[in-house]
Amino acid sequence: MAEIDNPNDAIYQTEALISEDIDAYLTQHEHKTMLRFITCGSVDDGKSTLIGRLLYDSKMIFEDQLAALETDSKKVGTQGQEIDFALLVDGLAAEREQGITIDVAYRFFNTEKRKFIVADCPGHEQYTRNMVTGASTADLAVILIDARKGVLVQTRRHSYLCHLIGIRNIVLAVNKMDLVGYDQKVFDDIVADYAAFAKSIGIETFTAMPISGFKGDNITTLSANTPWYSGPTLVEHLETVEVLSSVDAEKPFRMPVQWVNRPNLDFRGFSGLIATGSVKPGDEVRVVPSGKTSKVTRVVTLGGDLDEAVAGQSITLCLADEIDCSRGDVIAIADSPPQASDQFESTLVWLNDEAMHVGRAYWLKLGTQTVSVTVHQPKYVVNVNAVGGDGEHLAAKTLELNAIGVVEISTDRPVVFEAYGDNRTLGGFILIDKITNATVAAGMLHFSLRRAQNVHWQPTDITRAEHARLKNQTPRVLWFTGLSGAGKSTIANEVEKRLNLMNRHTFLLDGDNVRHGLNKDLGFTEADRIENIRRVGEVAKLMADAGLIVLTAFISPFRAERDMVRQMIPAGEFVEIYVDTPLAVAEQRDVKGLYKKARAGELKNFTGIDSPYEPPEVPEIRVNTAEMSAEEAADYIIQQLLPLK
Numbered sequence: 001m002a003e004i005d006n007p008n009d010a011i012y013q014t015e016a017l018i019s020e021d022i023d024a025y026l027t028q029h030e031h032k033t034m035l036r037f038i039t040c041g042s043v044d045d046g047k048s049t050l051i052g053r054l055l056y057d058s059k060m061i062f063e064d065q066l067a068a069l070e071t072d073s074k075k076v077g078t079q080g081q082e083i084d085f086a087l088l089v090d091g092l093a094a095e096r097e098q099g100i101t102i103d104v105a106y107r108f109f110n111t112e113k114r115k116f117i118v119a120d121c122p123g124h125e126q127y128t129r130n131m132v133t134g135a136s137t138a139d140l141a142v143i144l145i146d147a148r149k150g151v152l153v154q155t156r157r158h159s160y161l162c163h164l165i166g167i168r169n170i171v172l173a174v175n176k177m178d179l180v181g182y183d184q185k186v187f188d189d190i191v192a193d194y195a196a197f198a199k200s201i202g203i204e205t206f207t208a209m210p211i212s213g214f215k216g217d218n219i220t221t222l223s224a225n226t227p228w229y230s231g232p233t234l235v236e237h238l239e240t241v242e243v244l245s246s247v248d249a250e251k252p253f254r255m256p257v258q259w260v261n262r263p264n265l266d267f268r269g270f271s272g273l274i275a276t277g278s279v280k281p282g283d284e285v286r287v288v289p290s291g292k293t294s295k296v297t298r299v300v301t302l303g304g305d306l307d308e309a310v311a312g313q314s315i316t317l318c319l320a321d322e323i324d325c326s327r328g329d330v331i332a333i334a335d336s337p338p339q340a341s342d343q344f345e346s347t348l349v350w351l352n353d354e355a356m357h358v359g360r361a362y363w364l365k366l367g368t369q370t371v372s373v374t375v376h377q378p379k380y381v382v383n384v385n386a387v388g389g390d391g392e393h394l395a396a397k398t399l400e401l402n403a404i405g406v407v408e409i410s411t412d413r414p415v416v417f418e419a420y421g422d423n424r425t426l427g428g429f430i431l432i433d434k435i436t437n438a439t440v441a442a443g444m445l446h447f448s449l450r451r452a453q454n455v456h457w458q459p460t461d462i463t464r465a466e467h468a469r470l471k472n473q474t475p476r477v478l479w480f481t482g483l484s485g486a487g488k489s490t491i492a493n494e495v496e497k498r499l500n501l502m503n504r505h506t507f508l509l510d511g512d513n514v515r516h517g518l519n520k521d522l523g524f525t526e527a528d529r530i531e532n533i534r535r536v537g538e539v540a541k542l543m544a545d546a547g548l549i550v551l552t553a554f555i556s557p558f559r560a561e562r563d564m565v566r567q568m569i570p571a572g573e574f575v576e577i578y579v580d581t582p583l584a585v586a587e588q589r590d591v592k593g594l595y596k597k598a599r600a601g602e603l604k605n606f607t608g609i610d611s612p613y614e615p616p617e618v619p620e621i622r623v624n625t626a627e628m629s630a631e632e633a634a635d636y637i638i639q640q641l642l643p644l645k
Contacts, residue, residue, distance in 0.1 A: 032115050039119070182223075249276070256330050347406055481555065533558075580615070
């Protein structure tokens with residue numbers, strides 16, 4: 001292995017100020033700005049090596065780390081007998097074996113002027129979701145290009161993603177200049193090629209520089225090997241570029257409320273992290289979406305009250321008036337509040353191995369707000385691997401892993417938002433699967449749909465309570481679910497007959513009957529089944545609002561959709577009735593001959609055969625038709641429902 005000229009130059013060194021005046025040292029670091037940036041690009045462009053070099057040159061490597069690095073470089077390194085700086089970042093065994101980056105690795109280092117958090121993002125297409133995760137909080141992106149290879153497809157892909165996510169500071173680092181003899185023409189050709197591409201996708205400016213992460217050229221000091229380059233070094237540029245927090249500080253004040261701080265009867269404040277702008281005592285503020293206004297009396301922190309707080313600080317605001325404000329609300333400057341809406345156009349980056357279910361309800365987390373959201377069929381997906389790299393639009397019915405698409409989404413209640421380009425906090429969101437709690441997508445809001453602003457719920461004088469009182473009953477939605485042939489329709493019919501004898505006002509929605517009219521345009525794919533249940537749920541809700549006892553007999557195979565309908569209906573009015581019949585029994589009955597067709601392969605997407613059925617976990621009522629007749633099941637259900645008013 002090549003020896004280090006002076007090992008002490010590479011080993012972590014404490015600043016003299018620490019021993020001389022620790023308070024002055026802490027004060028100095030407290031007021032340093034923080035820059036978050038990522039390294040991205042194609043495979044083997046030298047991203048991990050560059051970060052390793054930055055850590056090495058900034059003397060952020062401890063003595064034992066350096067010794068381990070030397071040993072690891074001999075064992076698994078890719079630089080022969082020389083130090084492999086990439087091993088400082090690539091810690092996973094699979095990464096070292098393959099010489100690639102798989103997961104995002106975060107590293108901290110600092111210089112005299114600024115603190116840095118750098119994210120090393122994987123270059124492989126299959127790890128796009130990891131790259132998007134790293135880029136979501138970055139102020140700057142260093143896009144590396146191998147000088148030998150030039151602009152590649154993945155270079156274009158990552159550039160497009162960085163632009164999409166809203167990173168405006170782009171550094172084009174043409175790496176491995178040592179392998180092309182520091183040839184200026186090679187550098188100029190690559191920059192010209194990239195500039196043409198960048199213009200096509202909307203990247204207005206970028207900073208290009210020739211570097212060698214392995215040799216250290218133009219990283220911390222200008223290299224004698226590139227006398228034709230007179231621009232800044234990489235570290236110099238990183239130290240002087242404008243950080244996102246300073247830009248955010250100039251925007252109107254926004255603070256999502258994380259919690260209501262009420263330690264005793266004499267104090268009530270609203271705690272949160274300031275997303276944009278600044279606030280000071282005396283400012284007029286507005287709580288969105290309620291629209292209530294008040295005046296700031298105190299800006300409280302653990303270290304005492306502040307005269308002014310800016311973006312990036314966590315504070316507690318005390319207001320002059322006792323107004324209703326809770327977690328999820330946004331406190332904003334009174335004369336320029338954000339909007340609230342429940343329908344949006346957005347860009348989604350799908351992060352889950354399982355494809356998106358169109359029409360299924362997910363949890364949407366935006367800032368401190370968590371609401372239920374339905375995702376509609378994509379308008380299009382973006383093909384970022386197109387030859388031109390400008391993101392051509394392709395038709396799609398769903399989103400697969402790593403896909404990027406533009407979709408419309410609908411939330412169950414208005415959320416406070418701003419366009420992602422204006423405010424990352426109030427414009428960026430994640431989607432969470434309601435069953436598994438897995439994060440399935442990251443999204444960026446574009447704008448509220450006009451219909452969300454123009455179409456309002458029309459108030460009426462006759463309330464649902466008066467509808468119910470007129471009928472002398474409590475509205476209910478009796479949701480029968482089970483396999484085909486379980487006896488749902490038969491039992492529901494028997495229950496309705498008994499309710500009619502009791503002078504109750506009812507209506508039965510049967511799966512087959514509904515598909516002759518309202519849902520005649522739907523098939524039996526998973527997406528169509530989800531939409532089928534959504535429509536029926538909306539109809540059942542309206543009928544319950546009319547005071548009726550609604551009976552629905554649908555297979556409704558997915559728990560997520562049954563839960564979606566449950567959330568539409570007031571608490572206590574949704575009754576899930578599981579008609580529990582074993583598959584063998586249902587298949588033996590096969591009244592409509594459907595199982596026979598499904599077994600023969602003539603009927604695709606049939607529940608229980610080649611499409612799953614998810615039984616209820618805790619239904620309100622369970623009946624087993626293998627053990628009781630339809631009449632007995634109906635009597636049992638009626639007994640469980642009493643009283644009916």
